[in-house]
Amino acid sequence: MENNYRVISVQIKYLVNLADKAGRLSETAGFPSGSTLESVQKYLQQMYDIKLPDPGIMTVLNGRGWNQHPEKMNTPLADGDTILLFPPIAGG
């Protein structure tokens, strides 16, 4: 029987205080084909207790904010996608 299960590799970069929360600067995480940003949302909550969406965390998929992708959290992931997480930085 043919196995159609594929793994999508996504690079997640944790910037500023998110690196402290995740205990790493970046990682490559695998998700089943058909996964969406919501899968990343669940992964981050389960692994690091990082809850999205949060006005204190910018979530950027391939250079665009998650809420600027038409399908928002339902945006499908593709192999090689990059996700950045960082806070808006307030001090001056």
Next chain:
Amino acid sequence: MEENRYSRQLLISDWSGECQENLARATVFIAGAGGLGSSTAFYLAASGVGTIRICDDGDLELSNLNRQILYQESDIAAPKVIAAAERLKSLNSTINVVPVLKRITDATVDDCVGESDLIIDCLDNFTARYCCNAAAVRKGIPFIHAGISGFSGQLTCFSPPETPCLSCIFPEVPDSGIVPVAGPAAGVIGSLEAMEGIKLLCGIGNPLKGRLLVWEGDVQRTEIIDIARDPECPVCGSL
């Protein structure tokens, strides 16, 4: 004599005499006279920006001196913008420095900014940033945004409709109170703001438009992220 003052920068191939004249004619509004404002104002004054309007309603405190290098111990308890104006004039007596001793609010921001050609965000809170962003959109002038925290900082140039505005990419950032800051982070990011300001005023280089730089000094990592307009942005969406 004044040509000699600027002789090193005039050696840069893109930095013509016309660029220098553009700077001399320019008025720049620096919102905030703290850590970012110190290095931004120093370099813009030294580079020959003709008029600097520097705005802050605070008095200098001892805890400011780890990063606010415009000041010295004898300035403690003095209004920051008065001390800043004196210091900047002592660096470059040929420019105008206008101290604006006011808190930036929706009601005051247009008067504070005046007839400036550019707003530079050296603020320490998003409430005042949103006021400056809206004023920049109303006046049709660019707004250089930056923030610092710890060893890190971020920076971008807003100029909608060519770029997003602050509200497109950070629609609702709550203020977070006192932010920890390493002095050199203010120096690095404030210097980059001055650099972007000179580039915009002179029309040289490739300003950080539509791109957000996030810099982490502790691990020396820099990310540049493409940022896009929000067509439904309540501030710039109608442009």
